[in-house]
Amino acid sequence: MSSVFNFTFVPWFRSVAPYIHKFRNQTFVVGIAGEAIAAGKLAHLAQDLALIQSMGVRVVLVHGFRPQVNEQLRAKGHAPRYSHGMRITDEVALDSAQEAAGQLRYEIEAAFSQGLPNTPMAGATVRVISGNFLTARPVGIVDGVDFQHSGLVRKVDATGIMRTLDMGALVLLSPFGFSPTGEAFNLTMEEVATSVAIAVKADKLMFLTEVPGIRVRPVDPAGDDNPIDTELPLAQAERLLHELPAPQQPTDTAFYLQHCVKACKAGVERSHIIPFAVDGAILLEIYMHDGIGTMVVDEKLESLREATADDVGGILQLIAPFEQDGTLVKRSRTEIERDIEGYTVIEHDGVIFGCAALYPYPEARTAEMAALTVSPQVQSQGDGERLLKRIEQRARSAGLDSIFVLTTRTMHWFIKRGFVQVDPDWLPEARKRHYNRDRRSQVLVKRLG
DSSP states (O other): OOHHHHHHHHHHHHHHHHHHHHHTTOEEEEEEOHHHHHTTOHHHHHHHHHHHHHTTOEEEEEEOOHHHHHHHHHHTTOOOOEETTEEOBOHHHHHHHHHHHHHHHHHHHHHHTTOOTTSTTTTOOOOEEOOOOEEEEEOOEETTEEOBTBEEEEEEOHHHHHHHHHTTOEEEEOSEEEOTTOOEEEOOHHHHHHHHHHHTTOSEEEEEESSOOOOOSOOOTTTOOOOSOSEEEHHHHHHHHHHSOOOOSTTSHHHHHHHHHHHHHTTOSEEEEEETTSTTHHHHHHHSSSOSSEEEESSOSEEEEEOOGGGHHHHHHHHHHHHHTTSSOOOOHHHHHHHGGGEEEEEETTEEEEEEEEEEEGGGTEEEEEEEEEOGGGTTSSHHHHHHHHHHHHHHHTTOSEEEEEESSOHHHHHTTTOEEEOGGGSOHHHHTTOOTTTTOEEEEEEOO
């Protein structure tokens, strides 16, 4: 095994392991657009969901069938009809939907029965269980349009779904529901997935869609080519919805966003819009720090806070590579434990991705900011700036007039943020005694207004 592989695999696995641990026994509702299946993505999606389930995640899968129903309608010489972003389901459309759903459920169950080919999990089939877990009601007549057999979710049998998940099975739901009198209604995948996620108190709602995600912020002319925002706070998502026209088709920005917002407001912590065009998109979204799609979240997952004794290990792990290459002065565990109250950290899902320390010199009305570190995985996303601002706030609260840094490699970063270079003799007497002239660190100071 090559050493290159070792150096890539080991850091990757260490970065993924906390998420594997975190998501064990959590419940994910995954809505897959029918377009993904029509595009030939089912086999890989089934493998990825089987992997996720093997790592302890409880999965409810809701499939869409928009293109499949339209194909059935065309075969019958019948044109699909839509209004208000929903299908108008007449008798022919209802028959087509039932035929498409039956075929898709067969294909999905077959895909999960294959296990993971050419892997040690090749014989590990996933038990897929479907059922009449949904009660529906008619959409009725809206603005003079009779939606006929199109319906809305009236009730979700959350207890039945959870019992099935407790058995170790994957729950598969088609966008169909039945009234108490046995009448069938054609539902939408998006509404079913959202209603189920809310009812079972899911930890995640994920839409695997034909759109890459959502972009709110303007394109950065300096070269930010990311087409989407990977994290969208709920309040911002709601504001965006109010500004957008009512969605008419899945590619409209508000189409999936409206369901993500509804789920988050009802208690689902995270809702995701993920592109099915990217192979492994679900795995990338779940097990990578920033994911690949847009996540709507009820509160900022990335927590900027003061450090505690429980953070010492995470800080040591974060700064170790920078100490080894000489960017930072080496600090022992004892030193960090002693000074932990002066540290500020950025934490995401229990993992520390950034830190900085404040060492005050009250007699000189200044303080040193040290150990400013941001993980290479998340650099260039503004976390260094956030840490700097928090350190400045802490220094102001302590009644200090300035902060200073000692650096050998990042002088220009600090200068761009209002620091000016001074002679090392400027340092407070207590700090000057420990200044290592062999290291030749530049001293930079920022006045606090």
